Amino acid sequence: MKAVVYTKTGGLEVVKQQSVETPLPGDDQVMIEVKACALNVSDYQRFQTNHGKIPVSTYITNKMMGYVGKPLGAEIAGIVTKTGKNVTHVKAGDAVFGKTAGTAPVGGIAEYAVMDADRVCLKPDNFSFEEAATVSISFDTALGAVRKANIKPGQKVMIYGASGGVGLFAVQLAKVAGAEVTGVCSTRNIEVAKSAGCDGVIDYKKDDFTKTDTKYDAIIGINGCNPMKKYKSIMKENGIFVGVGDVSQAMKALMASFASRNFTYYAGAFTKQDDYLQYAKKLTEAGKLHTYIDKVYSVNETVDAIQYLLTSHASGKVVIKTDF
Numbered sequence: 001m002k003a004v005v006y007t008k009t010g011g012l013e014v015v016k017q018q019s020v021e022t023p024l025p026g027d028d029q030v031m032i033e034v035k036a037c038a039l040n041v042s043d044y045q046r047f048q049t050n051h052g053k054i055p056v057s058t059y060i061t062n063k064m065m066g067y068v069g070k071p072l073g074a075e076i077a078g079i080v081t082k083t084g085k086n087v088t089h090v091k092a093g094d095a096v097f098g099k100t101a102g103t104a105p106v107g108g109i110a111e112y113a114v115m116d117a118d119r120v121c122l123k124p125d126n127f128s129f130e131e132a133a134t135v136s137i138s139f140d141t142a143l144g145a146v147r148k149a150n151i152k153p154g155q156k157v158m159i160y161g162a163s164g165g166v167g168l169f170a171v172q173l174a175k176v177a178g179a180e181v182t183g184v185c186s187t188r189n190i191e192v193a194k195s196a197g198c199d200g201v202i203d204y205k206k207d208d209f210t211k212t213d214t215k216y217d218a219i220i221g222i223n224g225c226n227p228m229k230k231y232k233s234i235m236k237e238n239g240i241f242v243g244v245g246d247v248s249q250a251m252k253a254l255m256a257s258f259a260s261r262n263f264t265y266y267a268g269a270f271t272k273q274d275d276y277l278q279y280a281k282k283l284t285e286a287g288k289l290h291t292y293i294d295k296v297y298s299v300n301e302t303v304d305a306i307q308y309l310l311t312s313h314a315s316g317k318v319v320i321k322t323d324f
Contacts, residue, residue, distance in 0.1 A: 002324040003071035003110035004302045009054060009062050012047055012303050017324075020071065023114040027084040029101055030115045034322045035129035037073035037108035040137050040165070041245070044309040065104040072302070073108025073320065074100045076115070077123060077132035087117045095123040097132035098277055105137075109302060109320050121277035124284040131291040134165065134317040135284070140276040142169035145244045145266045146177065147273070149218040153178030156214060158234070161222030162198060163189030165317045166244060168292045170220050171196040176288055182216075184209050185313075192292055192315040210234050220244060221253070228256040228263060235262060242266050292316025299323055 001022040007014045025031040046058050046067065062068050077097040080090050090096055098120040100107045107113045123132045145166075151157055157174045161167045162183030174181045175197040183198035187205045194201055202209045215236045223245035231241045243253025243265040256263035273279075283289035294314040297305040299322050309318055 001111040003107070004073070004299060004320075005069065005071050006046070006067055006106075008068055009046075009059050011049070011054070012306060015072070015303050015306070017300070017302075020110070022112050023107065025082050025084045025087075025114050027086045028117045029084045030080055030087055030090060030096070030117060030120050031082040032076070032078040032080050032096060032113055032115060032120075034076050034108060034110055034113050035078040036076065036133040037320045037322060038075040038133040038136070038138075038165075038317045039073065039305060039309060039320065040075055042067075042074070043072050044306045047306060047310060067104070067106060070106040071108065071110045071113075072106065073110075074105035075133050075136035075138070076100060076108040076113055077129040078113070078322075081112065084117065089117070090120060090122060095129070095132075096120050097123045097127075097129075097135060099136045109299065109322060111322065111324055118274070119277070121281055124281050127284060127291070130293060130296055130319045130321065133319055134291045134293060135169075135280045135289075136277070138165035138317065139169045139280050140273055141244060141266070142166045142173055143273045143276050143279065145220050145222075145242050146170055146173040148264060148266050149220055149240055149242045151177040151179050151218055155179045155217035156182070158182045158184065158209075158216045158219040159198075159222070160184040160209070160219065160226070160231075161245070162193040162196070162201070163313070163315050164222060165314075167222050168192070168196045168316055169289075170222065170244075171198055172283075172289055174220075176283065179218075182214070189313060189315045196290070196292065215239070218242070228252055232260070232262060238262075240264065294318055296321055 003020045005018045080094045101114045101116045157179040163185035182200045183193040184202045219241045253265035294316045296319045
C-alpha cells in the first residue's frame with residue numbers, strides 16, 4: 001500500500017511517499033481504508049528546530065516512540081475492511097472514526113490502517129470523513145482536561161489557547177458543562193473562538209490576560225508558556241489550573257502542584273477517557289459539538305500541511321485527505 005512515511009529523524013525532506021506493507025488486524029483490532037487523517041502535535045513537533053538544528057530530545061523521543069520508518073498520522077476516519085474475531089461493534093463496510101493502534105499511534109496517512117477495537121466508533125451521520133478525523137486525540141485530551149477541572153454549571157472558566165484543536169473542543173465541553181467561558185487566543189482567531197461558544201475572548205497579542213477583575217473557578221492552559229503565578233493571580237481561592245499539552249506546560253503545572261493544590265496537569269498522551277468516542281458521537285448528533293477545520297490538504301501536499309502548522313497558529317485542525 002501507499003503511505004507517507006517519516007523515513008528518519010530530520011527536516012521535512014525526510015517525509016516520503018512510499019510503498020509499505022499493508023497492516024493486518026489482530027483479534028481485537030479493526031482494519032480500515034483511510035479516507036482522512038487529521039494532523040496532531042506529534043506530526044509536526046518532531047520537525048521543530050533549535051537554531052536550525054533538530055534538538056537531541058527529538059532523537060530520543062523518536063527512539064522511545066518508534067516513530068522512524070512509520071507512516072505519519074494517528075487521527076483517522078474511513079471504512080472498515082476487516083475485523084478481528086473478537087470485534088462485534090463494527091463490521092466491514094461501516095464508516096468509522098478514531099485513532100490508530102497502540103500507545104504511540106502512527107500509520108494514519110496511508111491507504112489502510114489498523115485500529116484497536118476500543119479506539120474505533122461508528123462515524124456520526126452528520127460528519128464528513130474529514131470532520132470525523134478531527135475528533136479523536138484532540139477531543140480525548142480536551143475531555144480529560146475538562147473533567148479534571150471538575151467544571152460545574154455557573155462557574156467561570158478560562159481556556160488559554162482556545163482556538164487550537166484541543167482548545168476549541170475544551171470550550172465546547174465547558175459550555176456543555178454549563179460554564180461561563182473566557183477564551184484566550186491571538187487576534188486572527190478571535191472569531192473562531194467566539195463561534196465555538198466563548199462568552200468573552202482576550203487577545204493575548206494586545207492585552208494582558210491577567211488584567212481583569214474576574215476570578216476564575218478553573219483555568220485550562222493549553223500549550224501556554226506563562227509562569228504559573230500569572231494564572232494564580234486570577235483564580236479563586238479554591239480554583240484549579242489544569243496544564244495541558246506540551247512538556248514545558250505540563251511540567252510547570254506538575255511542579256506547581258507540589259506547592260499548591262490549585263495546580264494539576266493532564267497528560268493526554270498517557271491517559272485516556274474510555275468513553276470519549278461514544279460521547280463525541282452523542283454530542284455531535286445532538287448538535288452540541290462542532291469541528292473546526294483550518295485547512296484540508298491532498299495527501300500529495302502533506303509536507304505543505306506540516307509546514308503550515310510549523311509557521312502558523314492554526315484555527316482548529318489541519319486534515320490530510322488520503323487521496324493517493
